[in-house]
Amino acid sequence: MARNWWKILSALLAIFSLIAGLKTPLAPGIHRVSPDRLSYGVNQVEILGYNTRFSEAESSLQLWLQNGSTSICPYERVVVDDQRMRVTFSIPEKVEDSFFHLYINNDLDGTMMLESAFLHKNLTVVEYVEKDAQSCLQPLSTQEAGGFHFPNQSILNESIRNLFFHVPSWFAMMFLMSVSLFYSIKHLRSGGLREDVFAENAARVGLVFAAAGLLTGSVWARFTWGAWWVSDPRLNGAALGVLVYLAYFVLKSSVNDSQKSGRLGAVYNIFAYTMMMLFIMVLPRLTDSLHPGVGGNPAFSQYDLDDNMRLVFYPAVLAWIGIGVWIFQLRNRMAMIELKRNYA
Amino acid sequence: MWSEVWAILGKDLRMEWRQRHAIGSVFLYVAAAVFVAYLGFRQMADIASWNALFWIIVLFSAFNAAARSFSTEVAGRRLYLYTLARPEAVIIAKFIYNAFVLLVMVLASFIVYTLTLGSFALEEAHLPTLCAVWILGSIGLSAVLTLVSALAAQSDQNIGLMAILGLPVILPFLLLLMRFSKNALDGIAWSVNSTYAWQLLSVSLLSLALSYILFPYLWRE
Numbered sequence: 189m190a191r192n193w194w195k196i197l198s199a200l201l202a203i204f205s206l207i208a209g210l211k212t213p214l215a216p217g218i219h220r221v222s223p224d225r226l227s228y229g230v231n232q233v234e235i236l237g238y239n240t241r242f243s244e245a246e247s248s249l250q251l252w253l254q255n256g257s258t259s260i261c262p263y264e265r266v267v268v269d270d271q272r273m274r275v276t277f278s279i280p281e282k283v284e285d286s287f288f289h290l291y292i293n294n295d296l297d298g299t300m301m302l303e304s305a306f307l308h309k310n311l312t313v314v315e316y317v318e319k320d321a322q323s324c325l326q327p328l329s330t331q332e333a334g335g336f337h338f339p340n341q342s343i344l345n346e347s348i349r350n351l352f353f354h355v356p357s358w359f360a361m362m363f364l365m366s367v368s369l370f371y372s373i374k375h376l377r378s379g380g381l382r383e384d385v386f387a388e389n390a391a392r393v394g395l396v397f398a399a400a401g402l403l404t405g406s407v408w409a410r411f412t413w414g415a416w417w418v419s420d421p422r423l424n425g426a427a428l429g430v431l432v433y434l435a436y437f438v439l440k441s442s443v444n445d446s447q448k449s450g451r452l453g454a455v456y457n458i459f460a461y462t463m464m465m466l467f468i469m470v471l472p473r474l475t476d477s478l479h480p481g482v483g484g485n486p487a488f489s490q491y492d493l494d495d496n497m498r499l500v501f502y503p504a505v506l507a508w509i510g511i512g513v514w515i516f517q518l519r520n521r522m523a524m525i526e527l528k529r530n531y532a
Numbered sequence: 533m534w535s536e537v538w539a540i541l542g543k544d545l546r547m548e549w550r551q552r553h554a555i556g557s558v559f560l561y562v563a564a565a566v567f568v569a570y571l572g573f574r575q576m577a578d579i580a581s582w583n584a585l586f587w588i589i590v591l592f593s594a595f596n597a598a599a600r601s602f603s604t605e606v607a608g609r610r611l612y613l614y615t616l617a618r619p620e621a622v623i624i625a626k627f628i629y630n631a632f633v634l635l636v637m638v639l640a641s642f643i644v645y646t647l648t649l650g651s652f653a654l655e656e657a658h659l660p661t662l663c664a665v666w667i668l669g670s671i672g673l674s675a676v677l678t679l680v681s682a683l684a685a686q687s688d689q690n691i692g693l694m695a696i697l698g699l700p701v702i703l704p705f706l707l708l709l710m711r712f713s714k715n716a717l718d719g720i721a722w723s724v725n726s727t728y729a730w731q732l733l734s735v736s737l738l739s740l741a742l743s744y745i746l747f748p749y750l751w752r753e
Contacts, residue, residue: 376749424704431700438696442687452683455746459679460701462742466735467704 198510205504209352212500216240216297216333217340218290218305219271226288227309232276235290237300238340242267245294251275252291252325253306256284258317261324282314298333302342339494343412350408352500356508357401358426363509364394364516365433369461372454384450385527387457388440389519391433393512398430425468432460536621537628540613544629554600555633562593562641570648582653583714586645590638590669591706597633598677599694601626602685619751623743627678634670642666653717661716661725668729669709672736676702679743682750705735 219238226233235251242249246267253260264276290305338348368390375383405423406416417423439456443449548555569585576582613622646654677698684694712728 428700428703435696435700439683439687439693442693448686451749452686455679455750456683456697459739459742459746463676463701463704463739466738
């Protein structure tokens, strides 16, 4: 028991990250507006919220458009249900910006904002617009929504949860490939059969996590970037990494002598691992990539990953690395038993 | 150390000269590949595809050329070489030899390629950079493929394995090389383009250092 505490911990953390990652609701947000163009005069638009409570918090509901330094409040507002309302705006002829940002605030949902919700249609964009004496806005009561939830970001929407499955897969793969490298180096130094079996098993389990990472990444790419596969240095690097380890298995199985196959495999493993790391970690940073933290894209630490997501993300990383090592050890024990039986 | 390197290098060159048909087959492979490309394409439309096709042909020819570096050593001669020279000297000699062969091959295929598929891509090319592309390309291809060919030669199925092992390792290098070459063809000045040269050079040096460390374990048999 004392030696196995980390297995129980990994399993518990994995269950926690699965439940918390899938069950936690997204923060209330503005999903869509239609039509998304505003012209001079009276405009009636429909606003669709997501996880919002428009009718429940109607008494404190406040809604306005921001255009440059001008804010525009609606002169009529009908709340249909918790997710829908119909609003009528009166738009002046001259505006300061081509885009209108939409803000909604109430006591239950806090302040929600949809950036560039509306585009102007046949309006004159000028430097500065004379404003009425007083703003239409009253001071806000609450800005934060209550309860535990994940950020609601446009484009990402519900798929933001994939962070807890996609990224830990790659972390677990990297970890296991490094374990494989460690045992390959040990094998070259000692020539022991055990280390070679360990190196191969670590690479095998790592490859399973790589497959999981590719699969979750592909689904995520479909929903955010619009295609199952995009030509991105990070993606191509990952695909190459998978090819490298498939080649490693082909090389090992093509040699019958176990001593020789171990040595060839170890040499290729060290060589390929170093080259792959160079290409996955270093080179994409020099060119543009769609991935966060690369080529001018903001990293998760800046705004994508808020504290609530961190609370699930870090346990998920630990959990999947732990479970990977657990599977690795199980495979090793199986391989050792088989070896003993073959030599006995 | 270096005297051993020169001795092995001299031996390889002399052997190549005595078996001219063997190296000739490599050049024939390039010529045939270019001719197939010529018949398939007839006319190339843009510089990007011209450049990419050229390096793809060079890549496969390089696999062919590098695969010979260890498989030509029959088992008895390998043992003899093992008693005479240090493994580090062997890998360095093979690397220099391969780099030289690849450079000649790149130049030869470039001549055949421009003759058949047209030299329109060269109109705005920055020639000194293009020379750097050829030299760095043959050094890098040789640095990666020499160790891979040593690995493949020791396994039981040599030729097929060479491509499987080599492609994923060489591909990112090749992508860098293609972009560098494309910039040279577009006539982008060296001062802008030199980062690619440094990246190619550092990848080559890293892979050479790994070969130097790892090859003795392969040689010991």
